[in-house]
Amino acid sequence: MTEATTEETLTGEPGAEPEPHRRPRRTRRLLAALGVLAAVGGAAAAGAGLQDGGSGEDRDDRRPPATAEVTRQTLRDSRTEDGELGYGTSTTATGRVPGTVTQLPEAGERITRGEALYRVDDEPVLLMYGAVPAYRELRPGAEGRDVAQLERNLKALGHDGFTVDDTYTEATADAVRQWQQDLGLEETGTVEPGRVVFAPAAVRVDTLDTEEGATTAPGQKVLSYTATAQAVTVELDTADRRLAEPGAKVDVELPDGTRVDGRVSEVTTEVDPGNGAEENPSTKVKVLVALDGAKAQQAAASYVLASVDVSFTAGEREDVLTVPVAALVALEGGGFGVEVVEEDGGTSYVPVETGLFADGRVEISGDGITAGTTVGMPA
Structure with a gap:
């Protein structure tokens, strides 16, 4: 590139002297950068000097096309x-006891601990409270978290004579037989897979996925439920x-x-x-x-x-100085600044640190920046 071409690029006039200090530009790249900052809730950006390495004292006799005032306010990043x-979230109860569905609840019905979610061959599939899904037969000698939550439920339902721990003992089996007798089930002392459905608390029946009289098999959807x-x-x-x-x-x-x-x-x-x-x-x-x-x-x-x-x-910041996001300019040396408009009409670029971005404004701080300070804005 020739020297004349370079000068024309800077000033628009062939042979003109280049301006000693060019304005930092509010470009699309700046807005993109601010978008990233806003997405993470703002970031501190300390100015490392003006475009030509100055200290913020460089003056420009041309006023910006628009201005805004620095204001003190509470800034909230809200939406x-x-x-x-x-x-809330719906959970599906799938059948594990094969047979014929003989009774279903109504949609919207509330089921609590110890009550039947539905019946297969006129025997209940019961709700108990716990975080571990029922996944195996429980019998004497079994150990684990599922044993502990079964015992907690048995005790809450009024059965005792055993220690609530993670071991299924003969005493636990005796309590299970009492429970089975109350329900009209065969008194085996073991809990077969699918006889109990564990949920964190009481449930509300959301939808029915089968009908009374239909056959059910392991893995078949019966109903879905939500929290109450x-x-x-x-x-x-x-x-x-x-x-x-x-x-x-x-x-x-x-x-x-x-x-x-x-x-x-x-x-x-x-x-x-x-x-x-x-x-x-x-x-x-x-x-x-x-x-x-x-x-x-x-x-x-x-x-x-x-x-x-x-x-x-x-995020929320109380009693902070803010300007419109568009008032920020990218400084060539790094970071951001604002164009401060002086009383005599001149301007200077002052590096600032940014904080919270919200509602089109940004928290700023910097030397000489106070409430009421006039700053430049794009047209």
Whole structure:
């Protein structure tokens, strides 16, 4: 490139002298960088000098095309998303006892510990509380967590004479025979696979997958169930994953405008493979929000299924200095700055550190930056 070509590129006029100090540019690359920072909740970016290595004192007699003031405020990284009020994740109960289905519950029915989920050949398949699925026959000599949770349930149902631990003893077998006698089952002292379904707590029957009179076999779906407490399900884009940390408090607005407290109880990532040419694969973050307390549950009780608004807050900074995100400029030496407009009309570029990004604004701090400081903005 010739010297004339270089000067024309910088100034637009052949042979003109290049400007001694070029403005830092608000480019699309800057906005892309800010988007990344915003996605992770903001980051500290200390200015390492202006584009030409200056110290922030370089002046420019041209005023920026627009200006904004530095303001002091509380900044919240929050978002309101659509949610579906229901009963949370549904779990399928599959049959393991072969025979004919002779009794099913109704959809919406509540089943508690010791009650029958359904009956096969007129014998009950019973609900007990526990985290370990029933996966084997339990008999004297068995050891494990499933034994301990069976014994806890037997004791809660009023059977005793054994020690609650992880060992199935003859004393445990005697308690099982008492339990079987109460239910009209054969008194074997062993618990056959499929006779008990373990769930964390009481359940609500969601859907029925078979009908009375139908035959059932191991692995066949019988019904599905949910928790009994109402909850809200929300789908988030992966870029908004930061909004939903387990245990985080949220605000839920019901269809009648009532606002109740909620809490993020579960966060899972689900991948939809798509269907080939017409639909690309996608990833969503599925969030389960529990309604906290009896007051919230009572307020939601009149809605079986409903659309609600859920407000998440990922971060909050009180009493901080903020500017519009567009006021930031990328400094050639690294980091970010703002173009401070002086009272005499001149400007100077001042390096700043950034904090929380929210609602189109960003927390900043830097030498000489105070509330009311005027900064440059793009047109």
